Amino acid sequence: MNVPPPGRLLDMACRCCGARQVELVIDLGDQPHCNRLVRPDLAPGLEPHYPLRVGFCRDCTMVQIDHTIPKESMFTDYPYVSGTTTTLPAHFAATSRRMATAYGLGPADLVVDIGSNDGTWLKQYAPFGCRVLGVEAAGNVARIAQDSGIPTWHRFFNEDCARDILKEHGPAKAVTAAGVFFHLEELHSVVRGIEALLAEDGVFVVQAIYLGGMVENTAFDQVYHEHLCYYTLRSLSALLERHGLEIFEADLVDIHGGSIEAHVARRGARPVGESVRRMQAEEARKGFGEIATYRAFARNVLALRDRLLALLQDYRARGRSVWAYGAPAKGTTLLNSFGIGPDLVQKAVEKNPLKIGLAVPGVRIPIEAEEGQRPDAYLVLAWNFIEEFLKKEADWLASGGEFIVPIPKVQVIGASGTAGAAR
Numbered sequence: 001m002n003v004p005p006p007g008r009l010l011d012m013a014c015r016c017c018g019a020r021q022v023e024l025v026i027d028l029g030d031q032p033h034c035n036r037l038v039r040p041d042l043a044p045g046l047e048p049h050y051p052l053r054v055g056f057c058r059d060c061t062m063v064q065i066d067h068t069i070p071k072e073s074m075f076t077d078y079p080y081v082s083g084t085t086t087t088l089p090a091h092f093a094a095t096s097r098r099m100a101t102a103y104g105l106g107p108a109d110l111v112v113d114i115g116s117n118d119g120t121w122l123k124q125y126a127p128f129g130c131r132v133l134g135v136e137a138a139g140n141v142a143r144i145a146q147d148s149g150i151p152t153w154h155r156f157f158n159e160d161c162a163r164d165i166l167k168e169h170g171p172a173k174a175v176t177a178a179g180v181f182f183h184l185e186e187l188h189s190v191v192r193g194i195e196a197l198l199a200e201d202g203v204f205v206v207q208a209i210y211l212g213g214m215v216e217n218t219a220f221d222q223v224y225h226e227h228l229c230y231y232t233l234r235s236l237s238a239l240l241e242r243h244g245l246e247i248f249e250a251d252l253v254d255i256h257g258g259s260i261e262a263h264v265a266r267r268g269a270r271p272v273g274e275s276v277r278r279m280q281a282e283e284a285r286k287g288f289g290e291i292a293t294y295r296a297f298a299r300n301v302l303a304l305r306d307r308l309l310a311l312l313q314d315y316r317a318r319g320r321s322v323w324a325y326g327a328p329a330k331g332t333t334l335l336n337s338f339g340i341g342p343d344l345v346q347k348a349v350e351k352n353p354l355k356i357g358l359a360v361p362g363v364r365i366p367i368e369a370e371e372g373q374r375p376d377a378y379l380v381l382a383w384n385f386i387e388e389f390l391k392k393e394a395d396w397l398a399s400g401g402e403f404i405v406p407i408p409k410v411q412v413i414g415a416s417g418t419a420g421a422a423r
């Protein structure tokens with residue numbers, strides 16, 4: 001990975017506004033597709049690698065990557081299942097309750113979830129009796145949802161798909177999209193589809209990783225090929241406004257290490273709330289529309305790399321074992337960007353059966369089932385779930401185990417429960 005000198009443009013048109021004014025901020029190097037886990041016996045280097053570069057559009061402020069892996073090769077067979085943590089279902093339940101109350105969702109109403117995964121969110125509407133429909137591109141995950149009784153179409157959501165839903169089910173009172181809105185190769189077709197599908201008084205609720213949080217947490221590991229765009233309120237508004245939609249409520253929520261939740265309606269259909277003006281002012285104050293902010297972010301990533309490598313090398317020098325606690329997609333970015341392989345982190349342990357027996361692509365760290373054995377320390381790649389892990393592993397930590405948390409800053413959490421010094 002490297003940080004280029006200021007002023008170098010990427011050879012691309014901005015995914016949102018089309019301007020050829022996208023400045024390279026950080027180059028994470030050629031990397032494999034983060035969720036394409038490989039068989040451990042595949043010869044080294046045989047998995048395809050693609051450029052992973054982050055740019056900032058000087059015109060519309062959209063932060064984005066330039067290289068697109070075709071969606072068909074990324075999302076047809078997908079190892080991420082929402083229901084494997086306890087944090088997400090609880091979060092979705094709370095959001096559904098808020099929506100049902102605020103927008104009066106009832107048995108006559110249709111709720112469509114884009115990128116519905118295993119149906120975790122749609123299940124939360126059962127108490128309100130809504131009709132629900134999921135749209136999920138990964139066949140294996142769509143089947144999990146169907147088998148658990150959530151009606152799910154196995155296809156990519158875009159304008160054509162929206163018109164088919166409209167024909168079959170009528171307009172939607174609510175359309176939701178969580179953790180997928182940055183994946184969209186057909187960005188403008190998807191937003192046109194949402195606009196077409198919404199009832200006149202319908203609401204679109206979108207949750208996406210918040211770029212402001214990424215910057216403040218140095219969470220560069222949210223950058224991977226599936227995430228084409230990284231939103232602030234300002235850049236998300238710019239995209240939606242191009243298609244006659246308007247954000248009327250915006251908030252930050254504590255999932256995926258910090259996400260933006262925006263409530264969107266047809267332009268002028270609902271009064272724009274104070275929350276939108278507040279966040280706009282906050283973003284301006286923090287410089288989230290300025291290139292200098294992203295140059296500083298890139299320098300912070302380099303500093304974080306140096307600290308984490310020094311710490312892991314110290315564990316190795318002292319003969320202490322380190323395993324990765326889980327193998328999330330963001331971990332693939334961190335490990336490959338920093339060049340952390342089995343010499344520093346011997347294995348990753350997982351409870352997702354779709355990942356066990358495979359290896360992290362690129363750096364080739366083997367993924368094994370969580371069993372009785374324990375290392376001296378776990379590297380916590382899914383650092384956004386640290387609170388859940390601290391509770392779950394309280395006994396192990398009390399008996400001398402350690403968590404190495406890489407982000408937002410490198411720290412060791414041990415028996416005392418307090419953070420150790422970062423090196």
Ligand SMILES: [Zn+2]
Binds near residue numbers: 015017019062
């Ligand atoms: Zn732009």
